[in-house]
Amino acid sequence: MFKNGNSYAFRVSKKDREFMNVGEETKFEKIVSPDGKSITFKKIEKATPNILEVANGVYEDHRNLMKRLEEL
Template sequence: MINPADLNQKVKMFKNGNSYAFRISKKDREFLGADTDTRFEKIVSPDGKEITFKKIEKLRPDVLKTATQLYEKHSDLMKRLEDL
């Protein structure tokens, strides 16, 4: 198992087309369980000294299915709520 403290390192920003980027190492990617479809939320501190990236967990397909079933089961209630 990878110790997260072992992943801490200094990184350099580089030019990537018209943008700038930071490189994520293979070990970082493996630890995060990330691939090219993984989405992150970027948070910049008010003083501009920190940037934090938080992995956005994928929505489980069964959650959407369950929500749809509940909506359909209680469609009369949902319709009344829409009219409020």
């Protein structure tokens, strides 16, 4: 741990960074234990970038159901 401006930060070794396949753009979720004795960082996996394409595919796969729902 080291001082970084008004905060403190943890270092990740090059070996660990490569093993985890993370870089500067990687996002993490921080989880602090209820007793305050541990902090866990979990890598947030990227969401499907083409969510509109996925939604359109679902719509097309269930076109008849969607039409019935529109008529309710």
